[in-house]
Each structure stands twice: as structure tokens, then as C-alpha cells.
């Protein structure tokens with residue numbers, strides 16, 4: 046997994062609740078057997094006016110001028126600001142892959158769907174939960190200030206606004222450690238290989254029908 | 258006094274506390290072609306081997322064509338993905354039901370059908386509708402590709418314990434009201450994020466009265482309420498369903514298993530973090546009008562009016578949904594005319610679903626305005642069973658197409674999709690924008706309602722057919 050310590054990045058606002066993973070990365074792109082290259086299809090149906098298919102060149106696509114991420118002022122954004130229940134629906138990890146490949150390192154929202162939230166940590170994308178009121182306030186500030194950016198510090202668990210206002214966020218300590226150090230979770234689990242083995246052996250005796 | 262969830266959790270902790278985050282052992286790992294290729298690849302790159310091949314059952318379902326399969330898959334990108342699964346399974350010695358195997362079908366249909374899903378198991382799959390398997394008192398939940406690799410390599414997952422929600426459904430269902438309507442009514446009540454962070458247990462006399470297939474429909478939709486896992490206690494219905502299935506234990510082992518399975522229920526008096534009460538007698542057939550499963554009303558209801566909503570975020574969402582769906586506020590649901598009808602998906606493609614739909618269309622014909630009505634059985638075995646009962650003839654005679662098993666128009670990854678602005682009555686589980694095809698418009702309903710809509714050309718109460 047990629048290491049994540051923090052970032053000082055431009056914020057792009059996407060003012061909708063319940064954005065599902067079908068919208069984040071539509072199904073036709075899930076046919077790929079690769080892990081990278083999904084960024085150019087991020088929010089495909091909102092971002093372009095023509096229908097996207099895997100392999101279609103970006104140069105041939107027609108950008109939707111009304112889609113907020115297409116505005117000049119949000120190019121190069123590293124932080125996505127959005128609404129409640131972000132990432133609901135399908136379990137596709139292609140959603141965090143696409144967000145990350147596009148250039149986002151942090152998502153800020155009042156809440157997330159469970160599977161998306163979990164998947165994001167696995168790929169080194171940080172989903173931050175801030176209170177509804179704080180998210181509202183940041184939406185307003187982004188709207189009023191071109192070039193609005195936030196400083197995210199994972200170690201301190203803080204989001205600092207340009208005016209110096211500090212918002213703290215919660216994060217599970219196990220996830221935090223993994224992100225900060227870019228740890229290989231499989232490697233970590235395999236440190237318990239002998240415990241897994243003995244658990245399994247016991248299970249084989251007690252519930253043998255699970256092993257037929 | 259323990260809840261079912263707590264029993265399942267405790268029974269699988271390999272390392273860590275009984276609460277909070279722990280390393281959990283996984284008994285059954287279901288795999289499909291879309292979310293696994295990258296996991297197999299990184300496993301290989303890291304030089305790792307699967308921990309326990311015999312825990313894995315694989316099938317291609319999302320990309321497969323539902324028409325003539327003798328010439329294989331036409332789309333080269335889809336073909337490569339399915340071939341990649343075939344190759345990975347062959348190389349690693351994993352059991353796979355290939356496309357032309359009679360047992361092939363939607364991953365969540367074939368697991369229970371084969372008896373590969375057994376009570377007390379932890380079941381995972383790189384697919385959010387893994388919650389379906391909770392109908393068998395399993396702890397079953399969807400995972401991402403990194404976790405697919407993690408389970409392949411270690412047979413475990415490091416997960417956080419969920420909060421517990423009980424949804425207590427009581428009372429007799431009205432005629433024509435099915436588990437799908439119960440699921441949609443619950444989502445309408447608690448919202449698509451209502452179950453976030455929770456594992457849901459469905460209980461109450463309404464649930465006990467449901468067949469296993471209906472219970473699967475209900476647990477399948479738990480994820481649409483935001484809960485990764487939905488579950489139902491073991492009873493006679495559960496045990497009867499499993500008996501004799503290919504992967505189920507036999508003889509002495511069966512007896513031993515059954516006596517353990519009977520303990521898989523919430524003890525009297527055990528506490529939940531949250532309880533929701535649902536009066537089943539009040540539930541009417543449901544139809545979604547928007548682009549989220551919580552945007553739902555009854556067949557005799559009306560499309561809502563955003564002007565009546567005070568919360569600006571909610572009002573915006575509603576307006577956007579109505580624009581996308583091409584609906585006018587306050588119009589009657591009964592006046593919504595359809596272009597296509599889809600009966601299928603892991604929610605509603607089992608034999609009982611097909612029987613109910615066939616019953617409605619029997620001796621009738623689809624309406625003139627319906628361009629396509631299709632039935633996609635959940636598995637090759639469901640298809641065979643239906644054909645033995647003559648259901649295929651009923652559908653064909655009524656003007657439906659009778660297809661090969663797979664996910665099909667539930668997510669439209671193959672050739673089955675809606676064209677822009679086409680309107681569909683669908684028995685699937687998601688009405689998100691573009692889900693069934695770019696700019697396509699989906700209304701989620703039960704199989705009976707979909708069949709009735711096909712015949713009438715618009716939504717109508719089955720009672721009126």
C-alpha cells in the first residue's frame with residue numbers, strides 16, 4: 046500500500062449526497078484486468094457528454110462544461126469535498142483506485158458507505174469524516190475563495206483551513222499506522238500464520254463439515 | 258445472552274479482542290471475474306499462494322452473454338476478463354463453474370443452491386450483495402479487491418466489529434406483497450445509510466414465515482440499506498433447504514452440523530444497539546421513483562413533490578432524481594409507462610421468483626409499448642427447473658425473452674442494457690443513474706409487479722390484473 050502522511054491541497058467540491066460507486070466509476074470500465082488507469086474515467090457520465098468506453102482517447106471526449114470538476118479553478122485538486130453516504134452501492138475497489146489515479150489523496154464528507162470507506166484505506170486514500178456543519182462551512186468557503194486549499198495532517202489528525210482554523214478528525218489507530226507507514230497488511234496478518242493454522246486445525250475437528 | 262451476530266463473531270476470532278478490531282477467519286470465499294483479476298495478479302507478484310483453495314468457489318457471472326453462448330463471448334474485453342478467471346482458477350486449483358457448466362449462474366444464487374453457503378460460516382466475496390448469504394445465519398459481507406487478495410493469502414480479514422441492529426417485522430403480509438416489497442419498504446423507512454456501521458438481523462413472525470428464497474431477497478437488499486451484513490436465524494426452513502445439496506454434509510456429519518446450526522439464533526433478551534419495528538400488514542407493493550433505493554413509494558402512490566421538502570440538500574437530490582427519471586411531481590405511479598421489463602438479478606431470479614412472475618403472465622401477453630421483456634434465470638439449474646415446470650413456455654408465449662443465466666441487465670456489463678431514457682421495471686436492486694445503461698431509467702419492483710407491468714404496459718397493482 047502507498048504511504049500517506051498528509052497533504053496541502055486544493056479542494057474540489059461535489060455537492061451531492063449518496064454518490065454511489067456506479068457514478069464514481071461506471072461498470073464498462075470494470076472489465077479491465079489492470080489496477081491503474083481509471084482516473085480518466087472518474088465520474089465518467091457526469092464529466093463527459095459523450096458515452097465513455099474503455100480505451101476511448103480523452104482527446105476524443107466531449108467535456109461537460111457544467112460538471113464542477115471540469116472548471117479551471119479545480120484542476121489539480123487533491124481533496125474532494127462531498128456529502129453524506131459517499132461511495133454507497135457496489136463494493137468495487139475501482140472507485141478508490143479511480144479517485145486516487147485522478148489525483149485525489151483525501152476525501153472529506155460527513156459520512157461514507159462502509160465498504161467504500163474500508164477499501165479507501167487499503168489503497169492509501171484517506172476518507173475523513175467531519176461534522177455536517179463543518180462540511181457545510183467548508184463548502185461555503187470553497188465557493189467564495191478561488192484556490193481554496195486545506196492542510197491535512199494524518200499524524201495530528203487535523204484539517205487546517207487557510208484562516209488557520211483547526212478541525213480534528215477520528216481515525217482507527219490500526220488504520221492510521223498502516224497508512225503512515227504504508228504497511229503491507231497481508232504481511233502483517235501472516236505474522237500470525239501459526240495462530241491461523243491452529244485455529245483452523247481446531248475448527249477442522251469441531252466443525253468438520255466446513256472442510257468438505 | 259448473545260445475539261446471533263455476536264455468536265458468529267466470537268466463533269471466528271483468530272486474534273484480537275472479542276470486541277473492536279480482530280483477525281477473523283473466513284470459511285467460504287466466493288469469487289467472480291470482475292473484482293478478482295487484480296487480486297490474483299498481486300498475489301502472484303508477491304510470490305504468495307492461496308491459503309486454502311478448497312474454501313474458494315468461483316464463477317463468471319457479470320460479463321457473460323445471456324444469448325447463444327456456443328460462440329463464446331463476443332466482446333474481447335469481457336472475454337479476456339472471463340478467461341483470466343478461468344486461467345487463475347486452473348493454475349491455483351480453485352473450483353470454478355465455467356460459462357457453459359450447467360451449474361453456472363450469479364454468484365449469490367449458486368452459493369446457496371450448491372450448499373456451499375452453510376449456517377455459521379463467514380462468507381465473503383468481492384461483491385456487495387454477499388449480504389444475501391446471511392439468510393443462512395452466516396456472517397456474510399462484501400469486500401474490495403485488496404481484501405480478496407488478503408483472504409486468498411491468509412484465510413483471514415482484519416475487521417472492525419459492527420454495531421447491531423434488529424429489524425423486527427411482524428404481522429401477515431397482504432396478498433401480492435413479497436420479500437422485495439418488505440426490503441424496499443424498510444429502505445424507504447430507514448434510508449440507504451440507515452444501516453451504515455451495523456450488521457442487521459431480521460426477525461419476527463413475518464420473517465419466520467418467509468421461504469429461504471424470500472429470506473435471501475431480503476438479506477440481499479441489506480446492503481441497499483447501508484448494512485454490509487444482513488442475517489436471519491436458523492430454523493426448520495433453513496435446514497430443510499440445505500438438506501441434500503451437493504456441498505452440504507451427509508450422514509453423521511449432517512446430524513452433528515444440524516445440532517450446532519440450531520444454536521445459531523439470538524438468545525432471548527439479548528440486547529441490540531438499535532431496534533426498528535416494522536408492521537408487515539401495512540406494507541403495500543413498492544415501486545421506486547428515483548435514483549436511490551430509498552426513493553420509493555407504493556404502487557397506489559404518487560411521485561413526490563420537491564416543493565414540499567424543506568431541507569435544501571434533500572430537495573436538490575429529489576429534483577435531480579426526477580429530472581433524470583423524466584417524471585413529473587405528483588403524477589400517479591400507475592401512470593408511469595414502461596419500455597422494458599427485466600426479471601432477474603441476485604435479488605429476484607430464483608425459481609420462486611420465476612413461478613410468481615409466470616403466474617401473473619400466464620395466458621396474457623406483454624403490452625404493445627413494451628419493447629423488450631426478458632427473464633434471466635439466476636443459474637443454469639434454476640433455468641432447467643423452470644423449463645421442467647414449463648415456465649419458459651409461459652414466458653415465451655406471453656412475449657418475453659428467455660435467456661441464459663447471469664447478472665445481465667442488473668448492471669448492464671454485457672449486451673443487455675437500456676438505451677438513453679428508456680424506462681424499465683426491474684427486479685434488481687439498484688436504480689442508480691446509469692446502472693442499467695447510460696441515461697437509462699430504472700424502477701425497482703418485485704417479480705410479480707414487474708410481470709404485471711409488462712402485461713399492462715404501466716405500473717399496476719397485481720390485484721388489478
Ligand code: SF4
Nearest residue numbers: 386602603664667668
Ligand atoms: S445480479 Fe446484479 S447485484 Fe447481483 S451480483 Fe450480479 S451485478 Fe451484482
